[in-house]
Each structure stands twice: as structure tokens, then as C-alpha cells.
Amino acid sequence: MNIDRRLMTALALAGLASGCTPTDATFGNAVRQTMAAQVVNPDPQYDTAIPSTEAAKAGAAVDRYRNDKVKQPDTIRTTDTKTGSPQ
Template structure:
């Protein structure tokens, strides 16, 4: 092993040690006493959980199985009701 490669290895080890030490916000018990540790992960998981008992401002409109059957029959017989054309921009005068 040459002198140059020993120096490079020592320099890399020292740099790595400093980089890892820079990640710590405290030491010992103080480090784990941080109450915000892992907060981003907890918030991400909470955003993915569905409320099992949601409350809506507007009530859910009533549905009818007869309407669904009629719609399927129209689809199968190629008699689908064409929707009203809606434009997102105004036509110039």
C-alpha cells in the first residue's frame, strides 16, 4: 500500500465521520427526547388513512337501482343520452 492511498483512505474516513456527526441534533438521551423526531413520516401516514366515519356538509343524494338499470340498458342498446356541451372558456363576441 502506498503512502498516497493511505492518505486518501484516511481522508475519506475522516470526511465520512464528519458527515455522519453532522446529522446528529444532540447526543445521548437528548437526541431521542426530540418530540418532533419522525413527524414527517407520521404526517404522511396520517394523510393516507381514510376517516371511518366521515361527516359531509351536503347529504349524499339518494340513488336508485332502477336508474342504474335504465342507464345500462341504454348503453347496451347504443341509446346513450348525450351530455350537454359545456365550455370552459367564453366565446368572443
């Protein structure tokens, strides 16, 4: 009797699983299209060469980074908040 109950439960679950909606061949195309739209050009070809950097400045920046003496950027205020009511 115990085996019959397990068999019936397995058959019922198999029947329920067969009623699931099959995945469509185009499933996920919207996500792939959105991802492709966010990529500007994965292999850009430029007419001009990349401008060179000064080796002394680049070396000094690396030294500052290694010695933990990085120059902090200037702070920029993007908003002005004022309190109180307009008069």
C-alpha cells in the first residue's frame, strides 16, 4: 500500500510538471537586445592614434599611489540646499 501511494504521488507530480508552459525560442530576446543596446562598440576602430601621456607625470602618479599619498580631488558642490521658507 505504501508503494502504491508513492507511485501515485510520483505520477501526479509528473502530470503536474507536464502542464508547465514550455519556454519559447525567443525567450530572453528582450534582455539580450537591451544588453546589446548598452554596448556602444565592443571593438572600436579609430582613425587617430591614442594621445601619449607624459612618462614623468605617470610615474609620479604611480609613486604617489604606492606611497599612499594620492592627491585628493577638489570637492564640487552639485546642489545648494537652503533651509527655511521662501520670502
